[in-house]
Amino acid sequence: MPPSPATIPPPPDSAPAYNPRNYLNAEAGIASWLLTRDHKRIAIMYLVLTSVAFALGGLFAMLIRLELLTPSNTIMSAASYNRMFTLHGVVMIFMFLIPAIPGVFGNFFLPLMLGARDVAFPKLNLLSVYLYAIGASIALYGMVHGGADTGWTFYTPYSTTTITKVVPILLGAFVLGFSSILTGLNFIVTSHTLRAPGITWMRMPLFVWSIYATSIIQILATPVLGITLALVAFEHAFGWGIFDPARGGDPILFQHMFWFYSHPAVYIMVLPAMAVISEVIQAAARKNIFGYKAVAFSSLGIAFVGFFTWGHHLFVSGQSTLDAGIFGVLSMFVGIFTAIKVFNWTATLYKGSVKFYTWFAYFCGFIFFIVFGGMTGIALATVSLDVHWHDTYFVVAHFHFIMVGSVIMAWLAALHYWWPKMFGRMYSEGWGLVSAVLIILGFNATFIPQFLLGNAGMPRRYYSYPERFWALNVASTAGASLLAFGFAIVLIYLAISLRYGPLAGPNPWGSKGYEWDTLSPPPPENFLENKVYTRAAHDYTGGGEGGGVTHAA
């Protein structure tokens, strides 16, 4: 598909309207939410639940940074510190990073982008929210009753012998996994069976392509994590010896089985972020994507190669040099597919007509984090370098850049880009840009010192450190505070916007994504008419038109 020439942004709608009969108010009462089958309401429930999880994980992170403010004991003991980083990891990964973008924006926008009235299995979709809530509750029970000190990776044999409450946290993660499987299953079947007339595979919005690739990983990898965590819990409770070297078990087997899921899980987090960015960049540049097929198929490429990279977590775990070399090279393939995307996104800006909205600021942050997080990843996939950096803060900073930095950027970009569609109201653009700057700078200030600390040899997961690491740790904690402050501002202006924000109208950005082709907030049945699509998504060649509701007809 040749890139279309940029066009002048359309004039804003003369009178933005609020859709009076929408999915939020069509039915009233608690029961209408708890028993809903509407993918949009399920998305809102996910938004609330994952945001609470994010706040909780953030709280643990702040406690960790406070403890590391001084070289010796600051606010907690070594045992509490071990619990803190474990809970931070468990909450952020299983309850926020994995479900956030698919659960919220996937659920809300995947059917809208396909011209569908719902996902293929609405009841399973509701069940996935309940499984999320149940899994999170079981894990929370474990956290309140003593927590766990194994790290989120639950490495055996320590995790099978620790006296902390690791079993409920394992079971919680097990149940959360099934929630993730159901979401992925739903999205794959929806993409196959519910595309409206006119949406061929090669016209499917790129968001859907990337979510589809994510779903494949969710379906194929998550069951392996499920059985692995169940085995650890079983071992801890009954001592069947499956990972216990004293009984002939092999603890390294756990690492293989765990990373067979947990490395692809990084792509469960990052591919949805790439999905969001592929949409946002087209709306921001007012151009269709440069190289649609390359962007679409590189998502599948990442999903495929992602299954053959887990060994790079075992470079120092007694893996043979040959295996390590092979896994190192395979890991670098991910870098190739990611680079294809990054070049295509930036090429899309060429001759584009960019307006610097808040979500575009987050796009810029995303590109920064994915490039530098990705480059340090390539460095870490090099066996000889990894031996130096293994288990240092360099690794911590690397994976926070790539799977937290980029995912948070995309999550915030999605939240700001689609907020007017989801709630029909605008937020304060000025405060949006201020907080975007704070968050991006805060994130860098938190983790760039950690790259330096790791390179200087500071190991991860210790509550104290030699005094020569002090200054950089203070910088990191200061950055984390800035980050927290930025998030507080976002929370405040979005909450204000829900009630007092100016009306958005159906398409305040003049975006030509399919999902904008309906009222804001959308009606319960998504579209007032049966959709037939005659144009590709994000086709801006039509000129000044835009902001209309039914230009597909």
Added chain:
Amino acid sequence: MQPESYVAHHFPNLRQQEHAARLGMWLFLATEILLFGGLFTAYSVYRFLYPEAFAKGSEHLSVAAGTVNTIVLITSSLTAALAHHLVEKKRGKLAACCLAITVLLALAFLGIKAWEWTHDFREGFFPGRFYDSSEFTLTGAPMFFTMYFLLTGLHGLHVLVGMTVLGTLGVLSWRGKYDHGYVTPVELGAMYWHLVDLIWIFLYPLLYLI
């Protein structure tokens, strides 16, 4: 009642809805295979580590019971397939009988399995740290029985789930729910049962024969 009345509001027609249901079931079966895949991986690793104990371990299991159970389970898959065939021909009552036979065969399978387990326990073949046999003391022998109980236990759990599903389908079929041309639930239930059968077909040689 017309088959079209089963179409949910977000599907354009029944054919597409059935296609979606079938695709969803195939994906679910894929997750089941990966779930067992973890255990099969562990089995392979420990078989490689303790080849002698695993070869000798199978001699301590009853090949006769395993073989009978294999026949029982394959026969039950046949009756499940027949049930699907019969509901398509709108013979719901006969299909219900086939499903009932399937459930009974599943029950027989579990009965034989329970007899085997009791026998193992009497010999002191417990998993992991509970292992208590004086005649079979090779290194890795407890691990063989850990794998044996994990694999057959997880499979047994799936048999129980399958019995519940097929039992429910049988009752509904007897009441004539599938006599109007909409038989997807029976098809999906039978698919699940075939998978449970298929997994056993791998477990049988791995545990009893080699």
